[in-house]
Amino acid sequence: MSESLKPVTAIKAPVHLEFSYTAGRASTRFLRGMAQGKILGQRCPECGKVYVPPRGSCTICAVPTDVEVEVTGKGTVTTFCIVRIPSDSLSIDPPFTCAHILLDGADLPFFALIQECPFDEVRMGMRVEAVWVPKEELGPTFESIKYFRPIDEPDASFESYKEHL
Amino acid sequence: MAAEQSRLSATHVLEYPYRRSVGPIMGRFLTGLRDRRISGVRTGDGSIVVPPLEYDPATGAPVTEFVDVGPLGVVTTWAWVTTPRAKHPLTQPFAWALIKLDGADTGLLHAVDAGSADTMKTGMRVKPRWRDERVGDIRDIVCFEPEGS
Numbered sequence: 404m405s406e407s408l409k410p411v412t413a414i415k416a417p418v419h420l421e422f423s424y425t426a427g428r429a430s431t432r433f434l435r436g437m438a439q440g441k442i443l444g445q446r447c448p449e450c451g452k453v454y455v456p457p458r459g460s461c462t463i464c465a466v467p468t469d470v471e472v473e474v475t476g477k478g479t480v481t482t483f484c485i486v487r488i489p490s491d492s493l494s495i496d497p498p499f500t501c502a503h504i505l506l507d508g509a510d511l512p513f514f515a516l517i518q519e520c521p522f523d524e525v526r527m528g529m530r531v532e533a534v535w536v537p538k539e540e541l542g543p544t545f546e547s548i549k550y551f552r553p554i555d556e557p558d559a560s561f562e563s564y565k566e567h568l
Numbered sequence: 569m570a571a572e573q574s575r576l577s578a579t580h581v582l583e584y585p586y587r588r589s590v591g592p593i594m595g596r597f598l599t600g601l602r603d604r605r606i607s608g609v610r611t612g613d614g615s616i617v618v619p620p621l622e623y624d625p626a627t628g629a630p631v632t633e634f635v636d637v638g639p640l641g642v643v644t645t646w647a648w649v650t651t652p653r654a655k656h657p658l659t660q661p662f663a664w665a666l667i668k669l670d671g672a673d674t675g676l677l678h679a680v681d682a683g684s685a686d687t688m689k690t691g692m693r694v695k696p697r698w699r700d701e702r703v704g705d706i707r708d709i710v711c712f713e714p715e716g717s
């Protein structure tokens with residue numbers, strides 16, 4: 404049937420792992436907060452650090468973190484990376500920038516996409532805010548925050564976030 | 569504290585969409601499948617290895633001679649799958665089996681659609697069931713089935 408076809412030189416060999424993920428008590432609180440457009444964390448009763456997203460315990464003090472804290476969507480870029488390699492699994496085209504963002508009042512940065520800003524202008528100390536999906540699309544998922552964008556505030560000093568790199 | 573809300577749970581899929589180059593030896597095996605041909609290689613001691621290896625496992629020398637085998641063969645060992653999983657080649661219960669194709673000296677791992685575990689036997693003769701749309705992939709053989717079926 405196929406004498407004229409070219410020899411096979413490559414095959415698709417995807418690795419596909421399907422997990423059933425149960426969020427647990429702390430992450431469930433956080434995700435239910437996302438569905439309401441709120442960012443919820445937890446404060447350690449011993450060292451006072453605020454974990455966003457919360458994990459239910461402080462890994463330094465080894466105690467449960469049962470004090471809930473709401474933080475705003477404003478924060479500071481502590482560090483970042485520029486993605487230049489395209490992939491089928493990415494929903495946007497490179498180049499784009501992802502950053503570690505330390506929300507005001509939080510002690511643990513998390514990873515998020517930066518948009519509404521040229522990819523190569525993202526910098527350490529840059530002030531950003533969360534951009535949420537429309538209210539009717541909010542859900543118990545991180546994807547309720549579309550991305551972060553720059554705000555018109557002076558950069559945060561290195562001193563203010565150097566403990567969080 | 570408010571009454572505890574039920575915990576959230578969701579399916580989480582992790583997928584690496586690899587595309588893998590197969591090289592000239594495996595490439596020839598896969599190209600053969602597209603034409604309903606099963607090829608092995610002859611190693612230094614004269615044995616036929618299917619699916620082919622790029623190097624003689626005894627000496628490390630590159631293999632050069634291709635030999636067509638099968639398409640019929642014999643089941644040398646097997647394990648029954650009572651509950652096939654989503655990525656398995658068949659939706660009904662089947663056997664994973666090592667099949668020594670006629671002319672080959674090694675076993676090819678593939679599925680055998682035998683209907684029930686009672687039908688499966690070591691030593692049984694099987695033949696490939698080919699896929700209509702073949703692309704040069706091991707799944708060009710849907711499965712093996714008992715010779716008489």
Ligand SMILES: [Zn+2]
Nearest residue numbers: 447450461464
């Ligand atoms: Zn602590």
